Structure formats: structure tokens, C-alpha cells
Amino acid sequence: xxxxxxxxxxxxxxxxxxxxxxxxxxxxxxxxxxxxxxxxxxxxxxxxxxxxxxxxxxxxxxxxxxxxxxxxxxxxxxxxxxxxxxxxxxxxxxxxxxxxxxxxxxxxxxxxxxxxxxxxxxxxxxxxxxxxxxxxxxxxxxxxxxxxxxxxxxxxxxxxxxxxxxxxxxxxxxxxxxxxxxxxxxxxxxxxxxxxxxxxxxxxxxxxxxxxxxxxxxxxxxxxxxxxxxxxxxxxxxxxxxxxxxxxxxxxxxxxxxxxxxxx
Numbered sequence: 001x002x003x004x005x006x007x008x009x010x011x012x013x014x015x016x017x018x019x020x021x022x023x024x025x026x027x028x029x030x031x032x033x034x035x036x037x038x039x040x041x042x043x044x045x046x047x048x049x050x051x052x053x054x055x056x057x058x059x060x061x062x063x064x065x066x067x068x069x070x071x072x073x074x075x076x077x078x079x080x081x082x083x084x085x086x087x088x089x090x091x092x093x094x095x096x097x098x099x100x101x102x103x104x105x106x107x108x109x110x111x112x113x114x115x116x117x118x119x120x121x122x123x124x125x126x127x128x129x130x131x132x133x134x135x136x137x138x139x140x141x142x143x144x145x146x147x148x149x150x151x152x153x154x155x156x157x158x159x160x161x162x163x164x165x166x167x168x169x170x171x172x173x174x175x176x177x178x179x180x181x182x183x184x185x186x187x188x189x190x191x192x193x194x195x196x197x198x199x200x201x202x203x204x205x206x207x208x209x210x211x212x213x214x215x216x217x218x219x220x221x222x223x224x225x226x227x228x229x230x231x232x233x234x235x236x237x238x239x240x241x242x243x244x245x246x247x248x249x250x251x252x253x254x255x256x257x258x259x260x261x262x263x264x
Contacts, residue, residue, distance in 0.1 A: 023058050023062045023066075024063075024066040024069065024157070025066075025069070025184070025187065027052070027056060027063065027066035028066040028069040028070055031046070031066065031070060031075075031076075032075060035075055035076075041086060042086050042087065042088045042089060043085060043086060043088070045082075045083045045085050045086075046067070046076060046084045046085065046086070048083065049063045049067075052066075061157070065157055067084055068180065068183075069184055071180065072180030072181045072184070073184075074087055075087055111185045112234065114182065115182065115234060118175075119163065119166070119230045119231070119233075119234065120227045120228075122167050122170055122179075122230070123214055123223075123226040123227055123229065123230035124223035124224070124227040124230075125169075125170040125171075125223070126167075126218050126226065127218045127227075128223055129169060129170055129171045130218050134168065135169075135215065135219045137165055138165050138166065138215045139215060141158065141162040142208075142212065144158045144161070144162075145158040145159055145162060145211070146208070149204065154194050154195065155194060156187060156190050156191055156194055159190055160183055160186065160190065162211065163179065164176070164179055164180070164183075166218070166230075167179040196241055196244040197237075197244075199244065200244075203244075206240070207233075211233070213229040213232075214229045214230050214233060
């Protein structure tokens with residue numbers, strides 16, 4: 001049996017303390033670079049969650065989010081009861097967007113459009129297949145978003161977690177993997193939208209109502225309503241960007257399809 005490689009904890013890493021809302025991105029990028037450079041070889045075990053948190057001066061929650069990003073890119077794999085290991089390089093290159101997509105607000109909105117197309121159908125499938133336990137989990141996640149906002153955090157990780165739960169409720173693991181991949185790009189768009197919405201209480205209240213409408217439609221086993229509510233949530237988020245002066249009204253008009261009805 002081949003000897004198992006164990007990666008040592010990175011020595012004296014530069015602290016990851018800048019821009020708290022992007023710590024997980026920074027750690028994921030740093031670990032991905034170590035894998036690409038060969039500093040972490042296939043089969044090597046990553047330092048533990050606690051070791052990474054202590055080395056980089058961050059929370060274990062941030063570490064978990066970073067590792068989730070690496071898993072979505074198939075760079076690492078978990079082995080139950082053993083740890084997280086660097087994955088064997090795939091025979092084919094994984095799907096990847098041009099990183100310049102994050103270079104402007106306009107480009108981020110393009111990725112949000114991808115999210116709109118996906119999440120409407122994902123919500124519809126979730127309405128057909130979600131278990132009672134999964135629906136309860138969605139409602140708990142909405143409370144986690146509210147708690148994050150109350151504590152002065154942006155709630156991006158919690159919001160992404162909410163949409164991840166809807167993907168898992170489809171029962172199709174490919175949606176979970178696809179959403180996991182897209183998160184690295186959606187995260188920036190969500191930071192922009194949530195930052196815009198945090199400036200106005202009416203925006204925040206609207207987001208809460210839209211999220212609950214999606215869950216209520218899924219709980220009611222109404223695929224059409226779930227699809228409509230999920231798409232409307234994305235469209236309304238774009239409209240709030242227009243009202244907040246983040247993007248232009250002209251850009252919004254070119255991306256919005258005919259009205260699919262208003263939330264009650």
C-alpha cells in the first residue's frame with residue numbers, strides 16, 4: 001500500500017486579515033496556488049480546519065467556506081473520518097469562467113443572469129422533490145441570514161447557503177456541483193447586491209419576503225410558483241441595483257423579460 005502523503009501546515013503564512021468578507025476567497029486562492037505549483041501534491045492531506053484557522057488568523061467558518069470552494073473545483077476531496085486530501089488531477093479540464101468576469105459590476109451582472117436561468121428551474125424541481133426536513137432546513141437558513149444582518153455582517157455566506165440548500169433539494173447532485181462551482185463568481189455579485197440592499201430598509205424587507213415566497217412555494221409543492229418566485233427574486237435584485245444607482249436603467253431593460261407577475 002503506498003505511503004500516504006501528509007502536507008505540513010504552511011509555514012508563517014501572511015495573515016489573511018484584509019477585507020473580512022473576502023477571506024474565504026483569499027484562502028481558497030492561496031491553497032489552489034499551492035496545489036497548482038506542486039507544493040501540495042495529489043494525495044496529500046490538507047492541514048486540519050483548526051490548523052488552517054490558526055495559521056492564517058481566521059475563523060473555522062472561513063476555512064470551511066474556502067475548502068468548499070476547492071471541492072467545487074474538484075481540487076480536493078473529503079474522506080470521512082480522515083480529512084481533506086488533494087485530488088488527483090482530472091483527465092479533462094473543469095469548467096471555468098474567464099476570471100475577468102469579476103472585473104466590473106456589468107460583468108458580474110452577466111453572471112447573475114446565468115443564476116436567474118438556473119435558479120428558476122432548480123426551485124421548480126425542489127418544489128416537486130424537497131423533503132420536509134429539507135424545507136425546514138431552508139427556513140432555518142433564512143433565520144441565519146437575518147441573524148447575520150442583525151450582527152452587522154453582509155450575510156453573503158448564509159445567502160449562498162440558502163440557495164445551495166434549494167439545489168440539494170432537487171435530489172440531483174449535478175445541480176449541487178454546478179452551484180458550488182458558480183459560487184466563486186456569484187459571491188461577488190451577491191456582495192454587490194446585498195451591499196446595495198443594506199443601505200435601505202425597504203430593500204432588506206423585500207429580500208426577506210422574496211426568500212420566504214420561494215420557500216413557501218416549495219413547501220406548497222407548486223413548481224410554477226417556485227419558478228416564478230425564484231426568477232422574480234433575481235429580477236427584483238437587479239431592479240434594486242438600478243434604484244441604488246449601481247447599474248443603469250438601460251442595462252436593466254435589456255435584460256428583463258416581460259413581467260411574470262408580482263409577488264403578493
